[in-house]
Amino acid sequence: MAIALNLNGETHNVDVSPDTPLLWVIRDELKLTGTKYGCGIAQCGACTVHIDGAAVRSCQMAVGDLEGAAVTTIEAVEGTAAEAVKQAWQELDVVQCGFCQSGQIMQAVDLLGIDPAPDDDLIDSVMGGNACRCATYTRIRAAIHRAADILEG
Incomplete structure (x- = not known):
């Protein structure tokens, strides 16, 4: 299923299941490796990204829940x-x-x-x-x- 993901100011169409963790989309599909896998249960913070400006653990965030949201990784954080x-x-x-x-x-x-x-x-x-x-x-x-x-x- 194609999902439109607004990542680092660009729209990326990714063909993944809606319940795929955002972390895997960032790392495996979009090849951005600054966001790390640490524990997979949102307890270590290694996978922290910003969603609409707020820090969120990407290992537990389903990509299908991000319609209309702006995701920022370490590669593009600014301000x-x-x-x-x-x-x-x-x-x-x-x-x-x-x-x-x-x-x-x-x-x-x-x-x-x-x-x-x-x-x-x-x-x-x-x-x-x-x-x-x-x-x-x-x-x-x-x-x-x-x-x-x-x-x-």
Whole structure:
């Protein structure tokens, strides 16, 4: 069944079952590999994308439920919050192995869109669903604070 998917600002017609997880469409059908498979049960955050601007776990989102929605992956995330997060991630050398970082960045961009100056409690609450096997959590929190400073100007 052909499904029209608005991904990264372009419409893609994909011939998949409507219950196919968005993650598999992104990775296997559209060959965008920045969004990672981590657990398959929406518990690790590696597959985080934005749907209509909000962070969502793509491994549990059926592609058939996305009619009319705008999906953004790490390859196309943009805007002032995204640029601030990317800059902060580089300045503070957040990445260790890098596997989880696309999901971490997508979640952080969403967080800063909700609250451009989050405190540690809010950061921990919102980012708590994103696992990092290398345990770079303190660098991630520091980078979110740095991104907030960048946004503040």
